Amino acid sequence: VEAVAARHRARRLGLHLVLLLATAGCGPLASVEFVHGVASGDPTADSVILWTRATPVDEGTRTPRQPRAVHWLVATDPQLHNTVAQGEYTPDASRDYTVKVDVTGLQPGTTYYYRFDETEIAGNHSPIGRTRTLPRADAQRLRLAVVACTAHAAGYFNSYAHIAQRADLDAVVHLGDYIYEYGHTRFDIPFGRTPQPLHDAVSLDDYRQRYAQYRSDPDLQQAHRQHPFIAMWDDHEFADNFWNGGARNHRSRDGSFAARRLVAGRAYAEWMPIRESRTTRGIPSLYRSLSFGTLLDLVLLDARIEDRDEASPETRDDPSTSPIGETQERWLMNELSDSQARGTRWRFMMSQIIFGQIEVPDFPMHVVLWEGYPRVRTRILDHLVDEDIGDVVVVSSDLHAAAAIELARDPFSPDYDPESGEGVIAAELVANSMTAPHAQDFVDADGPAVVAATHPHFKYLDTENRGYLLIDVDAERVQGEWYASETIRRRRVEHHLDRAFRIRAGDPRLEPVEAASAPRAEGPPLAP
Numbered sequence: 164v165e166a167v168a169a170r171h172r173a174r175r176l177g178l179h180l181v182l183l184l185a186t187a188g189c190g191p192l193a194s195v196e197f198v199h200g201v202a203s204g205d206p207t208a209d210s211v212i213l214w215t216r217a218t219p220v221d222e223g224t225r226t227p228r229q230p231r232a233v234h235w236l237v238a239t240d241p242q243l244h245n246t247v248a249q250g251e252y253t254p255d256a257s258r259d260y261t262v263k264v265d266v267t268g269l270q271p272g273t274t275y276y277y278r279f280d281e282t283e284i285a286g287n288h289s290p291i292g293r294t295r296t297l298p299r300a301d302a303q304r305l306r307l308a309v310v311a312c313t314a315h316a317a318g319y320f321n322s323y324a325h326i327a328q329r330a331d332l333d334a335v336v337h338l339g340d341y342i343y344e345y346g347h348t349r350f351d352i353p354f355g356r357t358p359q360p361l362h363d364a365v366s367l368d369d370y371r372q373r374y375a376q377y378r379s380d381p382d383l384q385q386a387h388r389q390h391p392f393i394a395m396w397d398d399h400e401f402a403d404n405f406w407n408g409g410a411r412n413h414r415s416r417d418g419s420f421a422a423r424r425l426v427a428g429r430a431y432a433e434w435m436p437i438r439e440s441r442t443t444r445g446i447p448s449l450y451r452s453l454s455f456g457t458l459l460d461l462v463l464l465d466a467r468i469e470d471r472d473e474a475s476p477e478t479r480d481d482p483s484t485s486p487i488g489e490t491q492e493r494w495l496m497n498e499l500s501d502s503q504a505r506g507t508r509w510r511f512m513m514s515q516i517i518f519g520q521i522e523v524p525d526f527p528m529h530v531v532l533w534e535g536y537p538r539v540r541t542r543i544l545d546h547l548v549d550e551d552i553g554d555v556v557v558v559s560s561d562l563h564a565a566a567a568i569e570l571a572r573d574p575f576s577p578d579y580d581p582e583s584g585e586g587v588i589a590a591e592l593v594a595n596s597m598t599a600p601h602a603q604d605f606v607d608a609d610g611p612a613v614v615a616a617t618h619p620h621f622k623y624l625d626t627e628n629r630g631y632l633l634i635d636v637d638a639e640r641v642q643g644e645w646y647a648s649e650t651i652r653r654r655r656v657e658h659h660l661d662r663a664f665r666i667r668a669g670d671p672r673l674e675p676v677e678a679a680s681a682p683r684a685e686g687p688p689l690a691p
């Protein structure tokens with residue numbers, strides 16, 4: 164055993180010498196710390212992405228050294244006795260010392276536990292994480308938490324803490340605005356959660372610092388540690404109101420817009436547990452679909468970054484002005500048709516921005532939401548009707564409000580009957596913002612009151628609370644439950660159920676329900 168250990172040490176030493184030569188001028192390898200927690204994401208039936216950051220102990224000094232290699236392991240038990248996969252990863256400065264591993268060969272619908280260790284120092288390891296692969300054929304029931312608009316400076320991440328306590332979730336879906344690029348002047352900051360850096364994030368180093376700050380939050384760390392994330396970016400991971408040629412929050416003094424797009428996308432790829440399968444003009448292409456066996460297909464749209472045309476009142480009737488572009492639209496139509504043809508029970512179309520019709524005088528919905536691209540929206544709804552694609556639920560966010568909407572071709576016309584539900588094609592569940600405040604101009608324009616009085620297809624609209632959406636899925640129905648944080652002004656995990664709606668298979672109407680769905684009794688233990 165001694166000889167084998169010595170040989171291993173020698174081999175490791177050899178590897179490190181090679182690394183030393185590769186990083187000429189540096190001293191011996193640096194020890195590492197795991198101060199940004201662990202994360203996992205983009206599960207499939209047999210693989211999952213694991214993430215951590217191996218921070219070199221001398222980071223920030225004048226001559227930081229190359230960090231030591233990190234060992235990772237995956238086990239079936241929280242004590243990590245029954246190891247099923249392991250390996251090594253050498254972090255470096257080019258990816259900001261982040262570690263990303265795509266673990267393959269796993270079993271479907273199974274909970275796993277994992278950890279990262281420094282190879283040289285016994286006991287120097289990350290917290291234990293917990294993750295779960297997607298089911299293959301036999302899923303009876305699924306539970307997903309949906310979060311969005313998680314602005315660190317705007318309040319405490321109590322919803323992340325609440326989600327971290329749930330042992331029976333299959334995954335957390337983050338619909339974007341994971342970080343906000345805003346500097347300290349953009350938020351009313353009564354909690355000392357001052358953005359780092361202080362100014363708007365513009366450079367690669369700015370965005371990296373901002374992710375590092377968010378990942379230092381204990382509640383966000385816990386949510387990542389306990390559940391795999393399925394993440395889609397929105398505009399604030401780049402700049403407010405982004406489109407493919409600019410952004411509202413990109414001014415000439417911010418330099419090149421193309422360069423900012425590249426560095427923001429790169430920092431996201433480094434820090435988020437996403438699988439980097441394809442790229443578009445230098446950054447990950449994130450629209451994708453995930454299959455939860457025969458129960459659910461999750462189709463994630465990127466209506467913000469990939470190929471979004473600028474919207475304006477003048478382009479509203481132009482059928483070629485799109486938030487998703489031609490290629491992604493073709494892909495979406497095929498995904499929906501294929502899912503129906505496979506006989507999958509439910510199709511969730513995930514969109515960062517609200518899909519349903521919303522018109523408030525004096526509030527420019529058309530520059531932000533699908534409201535700015537009504538021709539594309541109608542094409543998608545027509546596709547569902549023409550191809551007889553049923554059991555579709557749109558899940559969206561970014562209104563900084565909670566809402567439940569019945570989707571009809573024109574909900575303001577007699578073709579839609581809010582009483583009988585005639586004309587309803589699909590339902591939409593809008594996840595609340597976790598902390599970001601709702602748009603003041605929306606409220607100043609009496610938006611909530613206007614919507615309540617004039618939008619019969621809105622069955623629910625809540626602009627008061629902050630929180631998250633839980634979706635419980637089985638073969639008979641989809642149930643959406645909006646959980647509201649008691650406060651975001653201090654750390655406090657308590658939430659209450661604000662509202663719940665059900666959509667029955669074969670019937671797209673929204674039906675209010677009183678009680679929350681029962682937790683799954685057999686939820687695998689949380690990571691210790």
Ligand SMILES: [Fe+2]
Pocket residue numbers: 311312339340399561563596599
């Ligand atoms: Fe947002």
